Amino acid sequence: MSDEQPRKISRREMLKSAGLAGAAVAFPGTLAGTTPEKTALPVLGEGTARGARSAAAPPRALQTLTVAEFEILTAIVARIIPADELGPGAREAGAMYYIDRELGGALSGQKEAYQIGLAALDRYSRYSRGRPFVELSETEQDSVLIDCQGGSATNTGAGFAGSSGQFFNMIRSHTLQGTFSDPYYGGNQDFIGWDLLRYPGVRTGVSATDQARMEAQELPPNHRSAYER
Amino acid sequence: MARRLQETDVVIVGLGAVGGLATLPLVEAGLQVVGLEAGTWLSRHDFVPDEIRNNTRDWPMLVQKAYLERPTSRATAAQNANRVGGHPMMNAVGGTTWHYWAQAWRLNPWDFRVVSETTRRYGASRIPAGSTVEDWPFGYEELEPYYDRVERETGVSGQAGNVQGTIDPRGNPFEGPRRREFPMPPLRGTAFLEHMAESARSLGWKPFPGPASINSEAYDGRPGCVYHGFCNMGGCHVDAKSGPHVTTIPKALATGRLTVVTRAHATTIEVDGEGRVAGVNYLIGSNEYFQPARAVLIAGYTYENSRILLTSTSPAYPIGLSNNHGQVGRHYFSHHQAGGVGALFPFDLKSWYGLPAQGVAVDDFADDNFDHSDLNFIGGGNLWVMSDRRPISAAGVGSYGRISRNWGSEWKAFIRDNADRTSSSYIQKTTLPYETNFLDLDPAATDSLGMPVIRITGQFKENEVAIANYVMDRMEEWYGEAGAIEVTRGGAGMGAMGPSTHAYGGTRMGDNPETNVVDRWGFSHEAPNLGVLGASVMGTSGARNPTLTAQALAWRTAQHLAESWSSIVG
Numbered sequence: 001m002s003d004e005q006p007r008k009i010s011r012r013e014m015l016k017s018a019g020l021a022g023a024a025v026a027f028p029g030t031l032a033g034t035t036p037e038k039t040a041l042p043v044l045g046e047g048t049a050r051g052a053r054s055a056a057a058p059p060r061a062l063q064t065l066t067v068a069e070f071e072i073l074t075a076i077v078a079r080i081i082p083a084d085e086l087g088p089g090a091r092e093a094g095a096m097y098y099i100d101r102e103l104g105g106a107l108s109g110q111k112e113a114y115q116i117g118l119a120a121l122d123r124y125s126r127y128s129r130g131r132p133f134v135e136l137s138e139t140e141q142d143s144v145l146i147d148c149q150g151g152s153a154t155n156t157g158a159g160f161a162g163s164s165g166q167f168f169n170m171i172r173s174h175t176l177q178g179t180f181s182d183p184y185y186g187g188n189q190d191f192i193g194w195d196l197l198r199y200p201g202v203r204t205g206v207s208a209t210d211q212a213r214m215e216a217q218e219l220p221p222n223h224r225s226a227y228e229r
Numbered sequence: 230m231a232r233r234l235q236e237t238d239v240v241i242v243g244l245g246a247v248g249g250l251a252t253l254p255l256v257e258a259g260l261q262v263v264g265l266e267a268g269t270w271l272s273r274h275d276f277v278p279d280e281i282r283n284n285t286r287d288w289p290m291l292v293q294k295a296y297l298e299r300p301t302s303r304a305t306a307a308q309n310a311n312r313v314g315g316h317p318m319m320n321a322v323g324g325t326t327w328h329y330w331a332q333a334w335r336l337n338p339w340d341f342r343v344v345s346e347t348t349r350r351y352g353a354s355r356i357p358a359g360s361t362v363e364d365w366p367f368g369y370e371e372l373e374p375y376y377d378r379v380e381r382e383t384g385v386s387g388q389a390g391n392v393q394g395t396i397d398p399r400g401n402p403f404e405g406p407r408r409r410e411f412p413m414p415p416l417r418g419t420a421f422l423e424h425m426a427e428s429a430r431s432l433g434w435k436p437f438p439g440p441a442s443i444n445s446e447a448y449d450g451r452p453g454c455v456y457h458g459f460c461n462m463g464g465c466h467v468d469a470k471s472g473p474h475v476t477t478i479p480k481a482l483a484t485g486r487l488t489v490v491t492r493a494h495a496t497t498i499e500v501d502g503e504g505r506v507a508g509v510n511y512l513i514g515s516n517e518y519f520q521p522a523r524a525v526l527i528a529g530y531t532y533e534n535s536r537i538l539l540t541s542t543s544p545a546y547p548i549g550l551s552n553n554h555g556q557v558g559r560h561y562f563s564h565h566q567a568g569g570v571g572a573l574f575p576f577d578l579k580s581w582y583g584l585p586a587q588g589v590a591v592d593d594f595a596d597d598n599f600d601h602s603d604l605n606f607i608g609g610g611n612l613w614v615m616s617d618r619r620p621i622s623a624a625g626v627g628s629y630g631r632i633s634r635n636w637g638s639e640w641k642a643f644i645r646d647n648a649d650r651t652s653s654s655y656i657q658k659t660t661l662p663y664e665t666n667f668l669d670l671d672p673a674a675t676d677s678l679g680m681p682v683i684r685i686t687g688q689f690k691e692n693e694v695a696i697a698n699y700v701m702d703r704m705e706e707w708y709g710e711a712g713a714i715e716v717t718r719g720g721a722g723m724g725a726m727g728p729s730t731h732a733y734g735g736t737r738m739g740d741n742p743e744t745n746v747v748d749r750w751g752f753s754h755e756a757p758n759l760g761v762l763g764a765s766v767m768g769t770s771g772a773r774n775p776t777l778t779a780q781a782l783a784w785r786t787a788q789h790l791a792e793s794w795s796s797i798v799g
Contacts, residue, residue: 080637081636081641082637082641084638084641086638086642106286142637176624176625179624182279182280194620196645197624197645197649198577198645198649199620199648200582202278203457203458205455205456206455206456206457206458206582207455211417211582226277
């Protein structure tokens, strides 16, 4: 069972176990102009990262955003919930796929806000830090996002519609949704989000015995989608 | 031209918490009933443990008639009203009882006698200035048999605190006397809830498990609660939640005397030449129908009840049905929901699989259960700590000032440690009606048919704010006693009284037709064969959820209609 895997797993090991370290398998379409590392976007197939399921997942097509927009979005979600010594983060959970997919559905009203905001954030990064957002160091990326959240990137000519803080908070909110929602929606791959919170998972019923086991720290996480039959 | 249907005895507009309930006493008395419901049938299969669907996207409210009719609101008549936010009522056979919290409180005896009891104990000057509050036309003891009937008929779990005057310390010692125990024991506790109860006891308070319209064990052919954690806005996948769609409506249908018409969008009520109601106009899609009936019971939500009366004008009722005294829409109020208190604990609460009706209550500071002599308000609040947590909202919890940013590695470590360590109390407080708080038709905003929606003019007054500040202090004490390491409290603010799931008044019940729309039985003072069901008839809020009281009143009104049939329908 995947829940028997050690909690602490380095990002490199994780990508390696997913067969992704250094591999350019992200998604169909050209990535011309990007560096090889940037092509190693973590398209974590269904359960492969932690050995839960063996079948390799097909790469996922983008449904709403352009490749360039998606790269910026991916870099942002990776800073909102980073992969670190506590384990994988929002990128590994696939939160950016959740956002891309839902921008064509339930979140379609915010599609334009993403397109404008992602372009503005990248422009702000180039103006203020001299390089595109995806090429900044993590520390520099964080400083750009701090400017965004605090609103100081708003009136800089970067082109945010409304305040940069609104844009940041929207992405943060959707990153949380993508990381902690049922995997049915395209994020929370391998239950990364639920494991991070130590949420024991969706159950159709929780008996008094289950509750007692949870209170005794003895209830194993249930790694199932509510829509899994 | 509307198609005129065959006359029925009673038409009920709305088959939710109250209309769905009232079907049973009517058909059991042999009456033919047509129930008009704007929504559709749902089943337990429509409800999935899915936080995105149920909570993030509020699917029950966003796709329905109630959402398209959501009211506008403003604080005072000098302002323009805005239409902001959602309105978590839904349309379906069973209505909002599908996804509500299902706390099933009786009002306490004081709530029926606010004016006389306040005057007796503290003097008439303690009734807040500008309040239009009246005593109910009857006391708790009149409604007790109907509370009892609804608790048995639908299935309510809980711990009695007062059975025929004998106090049971396991229950609420402040409740009015019950004739007997609840039909089922309370929902089960958790280690954290027991810890909170113990902390309340060490403060000298009297904690107890709250009542719920949810089976705690198998009852009447339905299973007990399975505690999966998605009850809040979710609906029950095993039918343990005791809404009319699984209780009274199936029984009423089995008699053959109830006809349920779904997707029926009621528009106006017709009146005959003598000012009696004649039936209801409704639409299904673009097809118009007229359902004649000898009596009409309106059972929409509080806003819809006032609205359909105000839009049903006629020569007999030029400013709205049953509104010749100008009382429709008056005496409106909603629970003061601001002023929550949150806490961070240094240990996991193990709250992942709870539900908002599973909790521990303290009634020591509600109603007149404590001495108000030296206080600057009347009424109070019920303190409620529950077990209710899901992952997206748990990850979105505030950091209690412990970290500077709500993202990044430091935040990630915080939520990893603390996602299951926060508790948000729910404090329901007395809210009074005031002269300047009312409902009317918005002059501009309309629904999907172009009909005006309700405009709420209302704000919480000094009495409500003083209650909020007082009970938040008590809640902080409680969390502190329980070992919370951080406590936050909301503002007690005075803003506009926006749309609420605990909305009261507009068609108030009382003996005086100059100040009330319906009489002590729930029938119009002006149109004798028109009855009103719902919290819109309630003149006081209590410090607790309204649904069970609205249901007991609905049962009583329906039973009265059956028992007094010939005198009511003429």
